[in-house]
Amino acid sequence: MSVSIRQTTPYEGQKPGTSGLRKKVSVFQQPNYLENFVQSIFDSLEGFQGQTLVLGGDGRYFNREAIQVILKMAAANGFGRVLVGQGGILSTPAVSCIIRKYRAFGGIVLSASHNPGGPSEDFGIKYNISAGGPAPEAVTEAIHARSQVISQYKILEAADLDLDQIGATRLGAMAVEVIDPVADYAELMGRLFDFEKIRALFAGGFRMRFDAMHAVTGPYATRILEDLLGAPKGTVIHGTPLPDFGGGHPDPNLVHAHDLVAEMFGANAPDFGAASDGDGDRNMILGRGFYVTPSDSLAVLAANATLAPGYAAGLKGIARSMPTSQAPDRVARALGLPCFETPTGWKFFGNLLDAGMATFCGEESFGTGSDHVREKDGLWAVLMWLNLLAELKRPVDGIVRAHWARYGRNYYSRHDYEGVDSRAAEGLMAHLRAHLAVWSGQSLNGFTVAQADDFAYTDPVDGSISRKQGIRVIFTDGSRIVYRLSGTGTEGATLRVYIERFEADPARHDQDPQTALAGLITLAGQLAEIEHRTGRSAPTVIT
Ligand code: G1P
Ligand code: ZN
Numbered sequence: 001m002s003v004s005i006r007q008t009t010p011y012e013g014q015k016p017g018t019s020g021l022r023k024k025v026s027v028f029q030q031p032n033y034l035e036n037f038v039q040s041i042f043d044s045l046e047g048f049q050g051q052t053l054v055l056g057g058d059g060r061y062f063n064r065e066a067i068q069v070i071l072k073m074a075a076a077n078g079f080g081r082v083l084v085g086q087g088g089i090l091s092t093p094a095v096s097c098i099i100r101k102y103r104a105f106g107g108i109v110l111s112a113s114h115n116p117g118g119p120s121e122d123f124g125i126k127y128n129i130s131a132g133g134p135a136p137e138a139v140t141e142a143i144h145a146r147s148q149v150i151s152q153y154k155i156l157e158a159a160d161l162d163l164d165q166i167g168a169t170r171l172g173a174m175a176v177e178v179i180d181p182v183a184d185y186a187e188l189m190g191r192l193f194d195f196e197k198i199r200a201l202f203a204g205g206f207r208m209r210f211d212a213m214h215a216v217t218g219p220y221a222t223r224i225l226e227d228l229l230g231a232p233k234g235t236v237i238h239g240t241p242l243p244d245f246g247g248g249h250p251d252p253n254l255v256h257a258h259d260l261v262a263e264m265f266g267a268n269a270p271d272f273g274a275a276s277d278g279d280g281d282r283n284m285i286l287g288r289g290f291y292v293t294p295s296d297s298l299a300v301l302a303a304n305a306t307l308a309p310g311y312a313a314g315l316k317g318i319a320r321s322m323p324t325s326q327a328p329d330r331v332a333r334a335l336g337l338p339c340f341e342t343p344t345g346w347k348f349f350g351n352l353l354d355a356g357m358a359t360f361c362g363e364e365s366f367g368t369g370s371d372h373v374r375e376k377d378g379l380w381a382v383l384m385w386l387n388l389l390a391e392l393k394r395p396v397d398g399i400v401r402a403h404w405a406r407y408g409r410n411y412y413s414r415h416d417y418e419g420v421d422s423r424a425a426e427g428l429m430a431h432l433r434a435h436l437a438v439w440s441g442q443s444l445n446g447f448t449v450a451q452a453d454d455f456a457y458t459d460p461v462d463g464s465i466s467r468k469q470g471i472r473v474i475f476t477d478g479s480r481i482v483y484r485l486s487g488t489g490t491e492g493a494t495l496r497v498y499i500e501r502f503e504a505d506p507a508r509h510d511q512d513p514q515t516a517l518a519g520l521i522t523l524a525g526q527l528a529e530i531e532h533r534t535g536r537s538a539p540t541v542i543t
Contacts (some may be wrong), residue, residue, distance in 0.1 A: 001156055001172045003156055004154070005153075008152060009032075010036065010148050014143075016129075016140045017140070017429040017488065019126060020111075020125050021422075022128070023116070024120070024122060026120070027123075036147055037147055038069070038070055040143045040150055045139075047105070047219075048079055048106070049079075051080055051081075051160060052080065052083060052103075052109065053082045053450055054083045054128075055070060055071070055074075055082050055085070055090070056091075056095060056109065057090065058091070059088065059216055059241035060117030060118075060123065061089070063088045063157060063243070064163065068121070068160045068163075072156040072158055072171065073154060076155050077154050080173075080174060080175065081174060082174065082175075082177070083179050084166060086178050088110075091217060091279055092279040092281040093281055093369075093378070093379070093380065094185040094220070094279055095375075095378070096377075097132070097520065099130065106121060106130055108161075111124050112124055113277060113282075114256075116248070117122070118245075119244075127140075128375075131354060133347065134347055134374075138380070152256070157173065163178060164178075182223045185220060190228070191310060192309065192372060193290075193308050195228060195229060197387065199382060202229055204228060206389070207235075208273070208277075209273045210275070211237050211257050211260035212236055213238050213252065213260065214241060214248060214250070214274070215238075215245050216241055216279055216280045217280045218239035218240055218241050221379060222238065228263070251277055252275035252282050255541060261286070271288060272287065272396060274385070276378030277366070277378065281378055282367055283367075283378035283381040285297050286394070287397045294364050295324050298318070299328045300403050301360060302335075302337075302360050303334075304388050305359075307387060311370070314335075315335070315358075316357060316359045317358035318331065318340070319341075319360070320340070320362055321341075321362075321365075322341050322455050322469060322482065322495070324363055327410040330410075330447065331391040331407060338357065340358055341457075342460075343455065344363065344484065346361075346369075346376050346411050353371040354461070357460065358371070362378075364377075364414060364498065371382070388440075405509070408502055409502070410501070411508045411511070411517050412517075413517055413542060416541040417539050417540060418489070418494045419492045420494065421493070421534070424535075425485055425493035425534070426485075426493070428495065429485060433454055437452075439473065440452050445522065447475045449521070450476045453471075455458045457466075470484035471483040481519055482498040482500075495534065501516060501520055
């Protein structure tokens with residue numbers, strides 16, 4: 001086996017975001033496209049000679065081909081060892097767990113998260129650092145800069161490896177270990193949660209449905225829920241990862257997890273329902289005929305955290321992204337914990353977790369997690385819920401209603417306007433910015449504005465400042481309207497409007513959120529002139 005140095009020319013636009021480089025499969029299939037990007041990653045890192053790299057993906061179309069290329073390039077570039085998931089499979093939280101456990105130099109995750117997969121759909125590649133989390137901006141910028149001037153890459157001339165046999169092999173001087181993708185992650189979960197109690201719950205006839213959406217959590221959920229915790233066979237549905245996710249959209253929300261939602265809201269529904277996304281970092285939680293918003297889920301889990309063995313000593317703090325509802329803040333206040341409000345994106349939690357300032361964190365976009373890894377973690381949230389259900393012995397809706405009765409309910413909804421003309425969207429945001437000072441202190445449709453600003457965040461650990469993170473209109477009763485443009489969309493712009501209102505009175509906790517929020521929803525449309533500026537009279541997605 002010999003190392004080849006192949007000549008290449010740059011591709012424009014190899015600019016990774018915090019969730020990596022995401023493009024159509026056909027883009028990745030262009031000659032040297034993947035190779036250029038992988039070499040740019042390696043060229044941007046220092047000190048990995050002889051070190052360990054973790055490698056795996058969510059099983060989507062092009063996963064296996066990409067892994068073979070990356071293995072040969074890692075060998076040619078001097079990595080000492082690669083830990084690769086069997087069949088090329090590793091969930092995003094599992095990669096984070098394995099990097100940390102084996103003190104690896106870093107990891108590469110192949111995924112486009114919740115975007116559809118298949119020959120005409122999306123592929124993605126993301127680099128994670130030794131702490132287990134996504135590469136910080138300085139690293140992703142270096143990778144991008146390198147990709148724009150790259151002229152050659154190194155690859156080992158070797159036959160493809162068998163990724164399906166667990167065991168050790170070599171590629172030139174580099175050791176390759178095909179590992180069980182689930183074992184290390186399952187072991188970590190076993191330390192955080194009371195598996196005995198959860199086993200007893202299932203043994204007592206508790207019924208659950210987990211929708212893996214033909215994505216990466218299938219093998220994880222089957223092993224942990226059915227094999228280790230004794231949930232009946234069939235608890236996990238759509239459990240085989242497929243290259244095209246069975247034609248579905250592996251995003252765990254009320255729209256895309258339709259089979260699960262139909263069952264949970266139908267006759268004879270199971271006690272508990274959950275789903276995860278393509279790469280396993282998102283989660284949706286359902287009770288019988290009941291949907292738990294991600295914001296409420298974070299608040300409930302934090303309020304009851306000490307029921308799980310891994311958090312018995314209590315939390316150090318709670319962190320939530322700014323648009324996430326303020327329900328977790330109320331729990332933090334009651335428990336005397338610090339509460340952090342960060343910009344959107346998991347990367348902003350990294351410093352707080354590393355510094356031991358926060359233990360639980362979450363986003364309204366179906367992301368929940370803790371300091372056990374440095375990614376959000378779908379199955380972690382599901383197991384945390386199972387641990388609570390096993391301890392509290394109440395139905396999901398009962399737990400949430402009791403939570404509202406004690407802390408009050410933060411009615412909450414997100415309205416997305418997808419595929420909006422980019423210039424119209426920018427104009428709408430500029431219009432809002434221009435009016436912030438005007439609206440401050442005013443009464444608008446009966447809501448008095450306490451504060452209106454463009455959210456800026458100073459990281460309490462490194463002092464860095466992130467500006468323009470979303471427009472907040474905060475009212476004197478704590479209600480809020482938040483506007484921001486999506487940073488992950490691929491077509492046009494996506495305007496996200498987040499609406500929240502607090503209700504203390506338990507007699508008023510049973511309203512439909514859209515009804516409870518109607519006044520604020522109307523006001524949100526008026527303030528931003530949404531219909532006039534975008535031509536849209538209604539959002540495309542409401543969650
Ligand atoms: C979306 C979510 C955000 C999440 C990100 C990555 O980003 O809103 O909370 O961190 O996906 O999963 P957005 O499209 O809003 O920029
Ligand atoms: Zn994801």
